[in-house]
Amino acid sequence: MSALAGLYLHIPFCHSKCTYCSFITGSYEDLLVQRYLTALLKEIASTSKLLPPLAQKIDTIYLGGGTPSIITPEWIESLLNACYKHFLVDSSSEITIEINPADINLERLKYYKNLGINRVSVGVQSFIDEQLKEIGRDHSSKEAILAIENLRKVGFDNISLDLIAGLPNQTLKEWKYNLSKALELSPEHLSIYLLEVKEKTTLYAQIRSGKLKKPDDDLAAEMYETLLENLTNNNYQHYEISNFAKSSGNFHSKHNKKYWLDIPYYGLGVSAHSYYNQVRYSNVKSTHTYIEKIENFGQAIEEKVFLDDSEQVREAIMLRLRLIEGINLEEFKATYNFDILATYKEAFSELLENNLIEVTNGYLRLTQRGILFSNEVFVLFV
Numbered sequence: 001m002s003a004l005a006g007l008y009l010h011i012p013f014c015h016s017k018c019t020y021c022s023f024i025t026g027s028y029e030d031l032l033v034q035r036y037l038t039a040l041l042k043e044i045a046s047t048s049k050l051l052p053p054l055a056q057k058i059d060t061i062y063l064g065g066g067t068p069s070i071i072t073p074e075w076i077e078s079l080l081n082a083c084y085k086h087f088l089v090d091s092s093s094e095i096t097i098e099i100n101p102a103d104i105n106l107e108r109l110k111y112y113k114n115l116g117i118n119r120v121s122v123g124v125q126s127f128i129d130e131q132l133k134e135i136g137r138d139h140s141s142k143e144a145i146l147a148i149e150n151l152r153k154v155g156f157d158n159i160s161l162d163l164i165a166g167l168p169n170q171t172l173k174e175w176k177y178n179l180s181k182a183l184e185l186s187p188e189h190l191s192i193y194l195l196e197v198k199e200k201t202t203l204y205a206q207i208r209s210g211k212l213k214k215p216d217d218d219l220a221a222e223m224y225e226t227l228l229e230n231l232t233n234n235n236y237q238h239y240e241i242s243n244f245a246k247s248s249g250n251f252h253s254k255h256n257k258k259y260w261l262d263i264p265y266y267g268l269g270v271s272a273h274s275y276y277n278q279v280r281y282s283n284v285k286s287t288h289t290y291i292e293k294i295e296n297f298g299q300a301i302e303e304k305v306f307l308d309d310s311e312q313v314r315e316a317i318m319l320r321l322r323l324i325e326g327i328n329l330e331e332f333k334a335t336y337n338f339d340i341l342a343t344y345k346e347a348f349s350e351l352l353e354n355n356l357i358e359v360t361n362g363y364l365r366l367t368q369r370g371i372l373f374s375n376e377v378f379v380l381f382v
């Protein structure tokens, strides 16, 4: 894998707020969007100037959100042109856009394709319309299917699809239905998340007031087992806790792997994070403050945290353990001059006993049980 950096651009606007969402997003207001995107163009230019030429080389661009497909394709073009102008974008780069099925048609997808976008992540979440409505999604199952059919028509051959398991009141039968519909569409990649109920979300309030039932842990575990069985039987490789890729081909998310493999990335836009030279940077979390800061100073960094060697190693262990292949212990020792097994001997004996981790053929990895209870393992490295 190349160790070139990745570039993430955050588009913080959505048609409506999903009930479970805790991201920084707001609704689309023309003037605000214009000001925000103009600021983002400025941040792309000013960030590249801070980097030495070698660090300006990137091989992934990821347009995420929010909902990047909510802005006009002309704006997407301007953003990508700015990336090409100010960064050294490798010719084999993976360029991803997240889309809402309701936003796109053939014409728009052709536009994306002509811009060099070669990977599309479709936020489907469920193929059952009542469930989509319940969680505040503004697209239908039919629109999601049509979006994927249109992506194929236009020639996209690297499509990722997002699903959520454990939605309120979702039954195992409904989850199996969602999985079978997803598999019928044969996406190259699937990101599947167990629903998390975060404080300050509408869903949290609905559950607290008893209006909806909190997803049951046992049922969620059953859904997870069904998921693993179905995807393995259909030749998908489970390569990260929440991510699956077709075994035939190279469809792992090159961009997201940077987060898990301690490779630098630059996150631009409101609330975006960057990591390079052992420093984590976080941008401000308010869209208005972001715009003002960029307009006045060209940067909107709110927090800078230098990771000392020990913090860097602990983060690297925690993030690499998300990968199903685990950590190559020899390679890790050579890179970080750190012996994981010797250092965590005592703590690991309990995790091994509880069948949460395993060490085989020189790799340390989570077991299937450990994947379900990964937080119990990760807490060791915080």
Ligand code: SF4
Residues within 6 Å of the ligand: 013, 014, 016, 017, 018, 021, 022, 023, 025, 065, 066, 067, 123
């Ligand atoms: S589309 Fe995504 S970012 Fe926007 S509100 Fe829904 S979950 Fe949040």
